[in-house]
Amino acid sequence: MSALFLAWAITSAQILLGFAMLCTLVRLIRGPRAQDRVLGLDTLYVIVMMLFLTFGIQTGRTLYFEVALIIAMLGFASTVALSKFLMRGEVIE
Amino acid sequence: MMQAPDLPFWAALIVALLLLAGAGLTLTGALGLLRLKSFYQRVHAPTLGATLGAGCILIASMLCFSILESRPVLHEVLIALFLTVTTPVTLMLLARAALYRDRVAGNPETPPDFGQQQPGPPADRP
Numbered sequence: 001m002s003a004l005f006l007a008w009a010i011t012s013a014q015i016l017l018g019f020a021m022l023c024t025l026v027r028l029i030r031g032p033r034a035q036d037r038v039l040g041l042d043t044l045y046v047i048v049m050m051l052f053l054t055f056g057i058q059t060g061r062t063l064y065f066e067v068a069l070i071i072a073m074l075g076f077a078s079t080v081a082l083s084k085f086l087m088r089g090e091v092i093e
Numbered sequence: 094m095m096q097a098p099d100l101p102f103w104a105a106l107i108v109a110l111l112l113l114a115g116a117g118l119t120l121t122g123a124l125g126l127l128r129l130k131s132f133y134q135r136v137h138a139p140t141l142g143a144t145l146g147a148g149c150i151l152i153a154s155m156l157c158f159s160i161l162e163s164r165p166v167l168h169e170v171l172i173a174l175f176l177t178v179t180t181p182v183t184l185m186l187l188a189r190a191a192l193y194r195d196r197v198a199g200n201p202e203t204p205p206d207f208g209q210q211q212p213g214p215p216a217d218r219p
Binding site: 019043 | 113115119151154172187191
């Protein structure tokens, strides 16, 4: 009984996160300027990290936690590099 | 793919509510990112998902693994700390880059500059 509604809740949370990814993907493709696209990419990284955490809860493995940590770090580094590129025109001066 | 860990009833209830709340808040932030009008409004929306939504899902994950392994599992604090430190930094950098680009391009929707106003002539004293 409790496993059934937990499974239902996890699946619907994954579906909601998928819709959120769809929204950010539309902004990433349609965004009028470059900073909108970078913002969409940053949000996409955060949502993918949360999706991996829900996969970790679903399967009960701690492997997904490490994936989520690495994705969070890569998202930070890429957004900082992209906004530095937008500001200066180059990443490493 | 409907499967779930075997948790006691109260823990399953709390984990399910936290997961649904976190996913719903993230969807709200993403809808705001899609619907709001200008970039300076849009930059606020996804932080709802990055702080409160991610916090809910991280607490749910922490609770689930703590009960599954019957010991306190606190890995997820690392992600929470990392997100709390990095989200403001990245969005500040991005907003400053956008402001710089808008001022160079002469975009009329650029917010006014309050920090570096030239001092005007002194007002006449009566």
